[in-house]
Amino acid sequence: MKIFSLKNGSAAISNWIFWLLFVVAVGIGALMIAYVLNISVAEASRIPVGLEDELILASRFYNSEKCFAYQDEFRRIHKGVIDISEFTQENMEDCFQGSNVKYSFSLVLPVPSTSSNPGPHLPIDINTSNWDEEKIATKVINEDILIFSGNGILTKEKLTIAIQNVK
Amino acid sequence: MTKRGSMIVFVSIITLVVGLIVGLGFLKIAQDYASGKVALKTAAARDIALILDTIYAYPYDVEIEYDVDLNGFTVEICKKKVKISEGGLDPTAAQYPFVPVGDNPKFVSDNPEKILFKKEEGKITCQYKNEDRIKDCEIISCE
Numbered sequence: 093m094k095i096f097s098l099k100n101g102s103a104a105i106s107n108w109i110f111w112l113l114f115v116v117a118v119g120i121g122a123l124m125i126a127y128v129l130n131i132s133v134a135e136a137s138r139i140p141v142g143l144e145d146e147l148i149l150a151s152r153f154y155n156s157e158k159c160f161a162y163q164d165e166f167r168r169i170h171k172g173v174i175d176i177s178e179f180t181q182e183n184m185e186d187c188f189q190g191s192n193v194k195y196s197f198s199l200v201l202p203v204p205s206t207s208s209n210p211g212p213h214l215p216i217d218i219n220t221s222n223w224d225e226e227k228i229a230t231k232v233i234n235e236d237i238l239i240f241s242g243n244g245i246l247t248k249e250k251l252t253i254a255i256q257n258v259k
Numbered sequence: 260m261t262k263r264g265s266m267i268v269f270v271s272i273i274t275l276v277v278g279l280i281v282g283l284g285f286l287k288i289a290q291d292y293a294s295g296k297v298a299l300k301t302a303a304a305r306d307i308a309l310i311l312d313t314i315y316a317y318p319y320d321v322e323i324e325y326d327v328d329l330n331g332f333t334v335e336i337c338k339k340k341v342k343i344s345e346g347g348l349d350p351t352a353a354q355y356p357f358v359p360v361g362d363n364p365k366f367v368s369d370n371p372e373k374i375l376f377k378k379e380e381g382k383i384t385c386q387y388k389n390e391d392r393i394k395d396c397e398i399i400s401c402e
Contacts, residue, residue, distance in 0.1 A: 108348040118281065125285075129292050137302035139309070148309055149358065152316035153282040158361040158381055163319055169318040187364075 143257050144231055145195040152187060153199060153238050154251060159187035162240040173238045174251065176200065181218045188220040197221040198254040199227065204239055204247035222258055228253035274371050284314065284350060291351045293371040300353035303327055307334065307341045307374070308357040315360040326373040336366040336385070337401040359383075366396035 133213030157163040160183065160195045162175040179201055188197065198219045219225075234250040241247065291297045308325055311398075314374075335342040341360060344352035348381060364383050371387035374396075385396035 110331070122281075126288075128289075129297070133292070134302050136298045137305055139305060143330045144309060147313045149314060152312075152360060155316050155318050156360055157318055158315075172317055186361050188358055189359075193339075193358050194356075227283075241265050245332065 093221055122218060146231075146237055148254070149188075149193070149195055150197065150233065150235075150253050153197070153253070154235060156187065159183065170238075170240075172236075172242050173246065174217075175240045176201070177242065178202065178218055179218065183219060184218050190221050193222075194259050196220050196224065196256045196258050198223050198256075200252040200254075201239070202249050204245075204249065206245055208243075211239075224256060224258075227256055230257045231255050271345070288350055294343075295320060295351070297351045299327075299329075300332065300351065301355075303329055303332075303334075304341045304343045304353040304355040307336070307343075308355040310376060310382065311336070311341070311359070311364070314383060315358070315362070317378070320377075320379050322375065322377045324373055324375050328372050329374075330370045330372055332370070334366075334368045334371055336364050336396075337399060338340045339363070359369070359402045363391075365399050367399050368396045370392075 102172050153159050154174055155169075157159055157169045160174045160179045161176075162170045162173040164170065172177045179199075184199075196219070198217065200215050200217050201213045203211070203213035205213065232252060233253045234252055237249060238246045306327070307325060310325060314323060316340045329343065331345065332343050333346045335344070340354050340356050342352055342354040349393055360381070361383055363364065364385070366385045368387040368389075370389050372390075374385045375388075375393075376383055377386070386393050387396055388394075
């Protein structure tokens with residue numbers, strides 16, 4: 093290489109290859125230092141497994157009236173009771189807005205048969221906007237819930253929540 | 260001075276300036292890591308993001324006080340992210356995303372000793388304590 097054949101230092105530093113190698117070396121050094129330091133910080137502030145996705149984010153689907161929780165005519169919100177008429181993809185967009193959060197969700201709700209609407213029915217499947225159909229779910233949880241189908245009818249069912257790690 | 264000499268002086272000055280900036284940057288980053296500031300910023304950003312997610316998942320009105328002393332930091336809640344920095348261009352600023360429900364909070368608090376989050380009618384408001392005074396979090400445009 094030309095840089096190694098230069099006779100003195102002043103000639104070396106006025107060579108563009110020297111500066112290119114210098115920048116690459118400093119950049120790699122800085123990245124290595126940042127990577128090593130970040131590992132220790134990330135480990136110290138690690139969120140316990142299942143806390144963010146299963147306990148905190150997933151619970152909104154059956155607890156928040158802005159998601160699918162049943163709210164009666166007195167505006168009382170019934171935690172763990174899903175209003176089947178609210179369980180739509182459109183409501184999901186408001187319930188779980190686009191964000192850089194690390195998890196995506198797919199919900200499957202069985203549709204109970206009623207005397208006015210006898211079954212069998214296909215389950216309703218809705219997803220958050222960051223759900224990737226091509227990827228396999230990282231984990232699947234089943235939550236015991238009640239389904240409100242109108243006229244005061246409550247049916248005990250399981251809400252299936254599939255979770256993907258986005259990043 | 261010859262043309263070649265002046266070129267070397269110019270390159271040397273540039274090198275010194277760049278070296279000084281990089282060196283001071285490394286010094287600041289090293290100080291932040293060594294003092295535990297980076298760990299505090301990272302942990303607090305995650306804490307606050309998880310608190311906001313929890314408040315949104317809770318169906319009723321609620322008040323939560325986050326009493327970790329963040330004096331010396333700016334807490335910015337914007338674009339569905341919690342960012343904690345030392346103000347200005349902070350190379351070790353920490354941020355963590357959250358997912359609001361039917362809301363889009365935009366707050367900033369400077370040097371909070373504790374932060375109070377309140378949810379009423381699905382909307383989150385924020386106050387913070389600084390120098391024994393309770394202040395409303397400033398609402399920002401998030402541009």
